[in-house]
Amino acid sequence: MTDDAVVDALRYMTLARTFDDRATSLQRQGRFGTFSSVRGQEASVVGAASTLDPSKDWIVPQYRELPALLRHGLPLENFARYFMGNPAGTAIPDGVRTLPIQISLAAQLPQAVGLAWGLRRQGGDGVVLTYFGDGASSEGDFHESLNLAGVTGAPTVFFLQNNGWAISTPRAAQTAAPTLAGRASGYGVEGVVVDGNDLLAVHQVTAEAVDRARAGAGPTLIESLTWRAGAHNTADDPTRYVDPGVAEEWSERDPVTRVQRYLRARGVLDDTGFDRLAAQCAAEVERALAVASETPTACAESLFDHVYASPPPRVVQQRAAWTARQEGAI
Amino acid sequence: MTTRTIVEGIRDCLYQEMEHDERVMVLGEDVGKLGGVFRATEGLQDRFGTERVVDMPLAEGAIVGAGIGLAVSGLRPVVEIQFLGFGHQAFHQIGQQAARLRYRSQGTHGVPLVIRAPFGGGVRTPELHSDAFEALYAHTPGLTVVAPATAYDAKGMLAEAIACDDPVLFLEPLKGYRLVRDEAPDERYRVGFGRARIAREGSAVTLVAWSAATQVALRAADELAAKGIDAEVVELRSLVPLDTATVRDSVAKTGRVAVVQEAPLTGGFAAELAATIQQECFYELEAPVLRITAPDTPYPLAGVEDLYVPDADRVVAEVAALMAVPA
Secondary structure: OOHHHHHHHHHHHHHHHHHHHHHHHHHHOOOOOOOOOOOOOHHHHHHHHOOOOOOOOEEEOOOOOHHHHHHOOOOHHHHHHHHOOOHHHHOOOOOOOEOOOOOOOOOHHHHHHHHHHHHHHOOOOOOEEEEEEOOHHHOHHHHHHHHHHHHHOOOEEEEEEEOOEEOOEEHHHHOOOOOOHHHHHHHOOEEEEEEOOOHHHHHHHHHHHHHHHHOOOOOEEEEEEOOOOOOOOOOOOHHHOOOHHHHHHHHOOOHHHHHHHHHHHOOOOOHHHHHHHHHHHHHHHHHHHHHHHOOOOOOOHHHHOOOOOOOOHHHHHHHHHHHHHHOOOO | OEEEEHHHHHHHHHHHHHHHOOOEEEEEOOOOOOOOOOOOOOOHHHHHOOOOEEEOOOOHHHHHHHHHHHHHHOOEEEEEOOOHHHHHHHHHHHHHHHHHHHHHOOOOOOOOOEEEEEEOOOOOOOOOOOOOOHHHHHOOOOOEEEOOOOHHHHHHHHHHHHHOOOOEEEEEEOOHHHHOEEEEOOOOOOOOOOOOEEEEOOOOEEEEEOOOHHHHHHHHHHHHHHOOOOEEEEEOOEEEOOOHHHHHHHHHHHOOEEEEEEEEOOOOHHHHHHHHHHHHHHHHOOOOOEEEEEOOOOOOOHHHHHHHOOOHHHHHHHHHHHOOOOO
């Protein structure tokens, strides 16, 4: 990665961390719904996304990849709206090549394979990178998708963030397999393990996987070994199951600190530079939160818009009834 | 015009739509060389190649899930689930994913995906093949659910499904696949969704049915005629969108109605119709809405399936009772 690329990556990592902190606070105030932070996994998420060309590659996310979606062009205010419960928050602007956040674990994986396959079939050289976790890798869709990707050669990069936990279930209880990446060989797919808290290492292995996929050499399963530094989400209490000693060890490898140390050692940024970056990110988060707060939600149309391209008569009638009721006509 | 079976109508449509639009793909288990276990895709791989007619790994969830991705990429996939009984293994991709992606992306990503699945019984399949769980899907917002009963409609409605910008569950009657035969044009044509068909005109009672139950209702209507009961048969053709107007008009004319379905009673689509009819035609009804259905038990082994699926004799007996005349 060039120094500029690392600074750019740090900006997305810092932006995500700033948003995480604000979102957690807003959830406590009742202004945000349940929220899952990316804290601790920023190098993993951004290192992978930084290999993609947003003009032709796609991200098929799970739900903990905010900085990747931002880099791909999703407006931060949409993310904020989503957690405020506003349907407008799920909007994906035209030309932003991402599918919506996925809540149903691993359900996005066969879609990623189909999307990659379709891009290739239509003569493009776009690649699809899909994120998921160690818990999702126990789902049938994970296995079906790797198998299908192997058979079709669809240009897919499966990016498994092994953050140690599926809510409170530890990696050791999730599978007896020595590595999750090792499963790839059973499907005729490349498998690789990387230190997920090392931005440069993640970038390098993902770039190789993206190049392979783009060149038609097939899919890759990357297992990124990282650590969920916070709770699963704002409703979770990791003090009930996380060993504080282990958490402390991982905090020594905090991905943001590591990138800062690297840039400082290379003389690219100093404390003033980091402070300036932090201030820019804070301003950007506040701007997005303000825009999101001002977006109206309370119209009946938001329930009915975009369910069907051509709504059936019953849905049309129901929409009219809901609107009339809202306007006090009924 | 050529006389075709339903399977032939489907095959004819797939062939013509693939000729017409190279975005159309066919995917499923055994759809290639074999031409599908019912031969609905026979000859397609020879003509269009293995890139467009794809034998998929045996995994229903991945077949539908990949279909979603292919559709988002700009293609027009038609996936085959070999039997709707195995649709449970893809239900999350159909009901939770395909049906909601347009909504969940606020209109950015529609899913122009057709999911073809034979369903219902009466052909002595092994266990777990014949379930008629159309109500599960009709209960899923964002999904279009259609169930043609004739070769004419199978051909024209499949073309409409392929043209549709939303996911369509295209249900094909196992029982009628080869038994039903009717005239269908040779050229391409479309039959729009949401318009029920009066399969037989009558004045004394309305029988509402869809898919294979239509044939049962028509046979019953013939037998009822011999008893002096003039039954009208309304064939829905599509469950979502639902043509309530045609049903309402027929019930307003006859005053009595029986809904015939292959599926179990509780929570079935017949219940939806019964509720709609009582809500919209309460003052025209001269008797409660009758549901003639399978029992609330699993689809049985082949040796007793004739006891399970409503047949014409049962429809005649129950409708005669409804009309308060001796069976």
